[in-house]
Amino acid sequence: MENLGSFIVNHWVLVTIFVVLVALILSDTVSRKISGVSTLDTAEAIQIVNQRNGVFLDIREATEFKKEHIADSMSLYLRLMQILPN
Numbered sequence: 001m002e003n004l005g006s007f008i009v010n011h012w013v014l015v016t017i018f019v020v021l022v023a024l025i026l027s028d029t030v031s032r033k034i035s036g037v038s039t040l041d042t043a044e045a046i047q048i049v050n051q052r053n054g055v056f057l058d059i060r061e062a063t064e065f066k067k068e069h070i071a072d073s074m075s076l077y078l079r080l081m082q083i084l085p086n
Contacts (some may be wrong), residue, residue, distance in 0.1 A: 055072070055074055057075075058076065062077060
């Protein structure tokens, strides 16, 4: 245990970075659970699109969307959403 203390003292920058990273990861996980935001894997997203008439929204710029996009997806430029009033 005294080795841990000397490691922390000698490498305080590394320990600080580690603690901050762990805190960021935990805060993201906790905030997602609290807010009710859920994530989908690829198979779940495809299932929703195919069985429940879901739509993929592409939030990239229109020029990027025109170059390539998922079939039947819709372009919704994210900056436009930030400008528009609620």
